[in-house]
Amino acid sequence: MIDHTHAGTARSWVDSANGHASFPLQNLPLGVFSPGGSAPRCGVAIGDRILDLQALAAGGHLPETIAEAVCGPTLNPLLAMGRPASRTLRHAVFELLSEDRSHRAGDLPLHEAKHCQMCLPAIIGGYTDFYAGIVHATNVGKLFRPDNPLLPNYKYVPIGYHGRPSSIRPSGTPIRRPNGQIRTGQSDPVAGPARQLDYEVELGIWIGSGNALGVPIPISEAGEHIAGISLLNDWSARDIQAWEYQPLGPFLAKNFATTISPWIVTAEALAPFRAAQMARPPGDPAPLPYLLDARDQAEGALAIQLEIALQTAAMREAGQPHQAIAWTAASHLYWTPAQMVAHHSSNGCNLEPGDLLGTGTISAPEEHGYGSLLETTSRGERPIRLANGEERRFLEDGDEVVLTGRCSQPGFASIGFGECRATVLPAPSPSASNPQ
Incomplete structure (x- = not known):
C-alpha cells in the first residue's frame, strides 16, 4: 500500500x-x-x-x-x-x-x-490490555518466580485482560495516585495511597471496522480491521497489584488511569514502517494455525522506536528539561497486532469501531530499554539516579512522564505520534468521594 x-x-x-x-x-x-x-x-x-x-x-x-x-x-x-x-x-x-x-x-x-x-479520538466501547512484550513478561516473572518466569501458556496464547475504557484520558490530562489495599510482608493489609506507582510503555491499537458477534476475524484479514496506532501508558500501582491480582488478575491497580497520545497514526501512514515479526527462538512453539499467516509474519510487525522521559517537580521548578530514562522498540513484541485482533475475536467476541487494544509493556533486552520502573529498579531495590541527584524507585507526586515514538526508514520521511504525557497528582482524600 x-x-x-x-x-x-x-x-x-x-x-x-x-x-x-x-x-x-x-x-x-x-x-x-x-x-x-x-x-x-x-x-x-x-x-x-x-x-x-x-x-x-x-x-x-x-x-x-x-x-x-x-x-x-x-x-x-x-x-x-x-x-x-x-x-x-x-x-x-x-x-x-x-x-x-x-x-x-x-x-x-x-x-x-x-x-x-x-x-479522545473516539468513543472507546471496549479496552483490552495484552501482555505481548516478552522481555517485560520474562523480567517481571523473574522478580516473582525466579525459577519459572514464563508460565506454560505464554508462548501459545496472546495473554490479555479487559480494562476500563472510562478512565482512559488524552495526553496532558493529570492522573491521580490511586488508593487501594496494600500488604507488606506477613502483616494484614492496609488501605491507602499506592507507594509503588509505575508507568508502562505500550502501543494502543485502534479497531476500525468490527465483526459480528459469533463471527471470528481470520488472521489473514485481521490487519484490515486495524485503523491505526497511538502511544499508550497504562499506569500501574505495583503494590496494590501484588496483593489483589490473584486469582483473577489486574483490577484497582490498573483501572484508575490510562493515558494515550491523542492522534491515531493510520495504518496507511505506517505502511513504509512494516517489518518482519521477531524470529521465535529455537524450541519455541509455532503459533497455532488460527494465529499464523505468512504475510503477517513477513510484514505484520512495526518499526517504532520508543522513548520514556521523566521530569520531577524539583526539575520543573529549576527549569530543567525532562530526562530520557529508557529506550525500547515495538520489535520486541512477541505477537503482532493482527495476531492480537485474531485471538481476541477467535471465540466470537465482537470488536467494535473505536475499541482500543494495548500491546502490554514493551521492553528491550538491555537494561536501558526496560519499559517500566518495576524492571528498571528491580522492584524498587535499585533506584535510578537522575541528573539533578534525585533518585526514583517508583513515581512520586509531581513527576511528569512523557512517552514519545518515532518511525524511520531510509528513503522515507520520519513520522511520529506526538506526546503521551501526564503528571502525577496526590491520591484523593477519602472525604473527596462524590455525595450520595
Missing part, C-alpha cells in the same frame, strides 16, 4: 510540516480537537497546525463518500467504514496540503495546535 503519499520528497505548503518531528505531510494522523473552547470536531495534524475536517467537508473539499463521517465529534463513524475510507481521506487531504496546491491555501480551515484542546 505504499504510494505517492509516502514519497520522502513530498512537501507541504504548511511550512511547519516540512521536517516536522512528528507530523510531516507523509503522516496525516487523525484526531479530535476543540478549537478555542468550541465543540469537539475531527481533524488532521499537519506540522504545528490542525486541519478542520468538519469545515473542510462543509466547504465541499472532501469526497461525498466520507464527508458525513467526519462531521461529528468523534472518529467512530469514519473508523466503522474501514480502511478504504481511511485511504480515501488520506489521499484527499494529501492533495489539498501538498506544496503544488498552495494557491488554495486560503480556502482551507487550519487551526494552530497550541490553541486547541485535544480530546
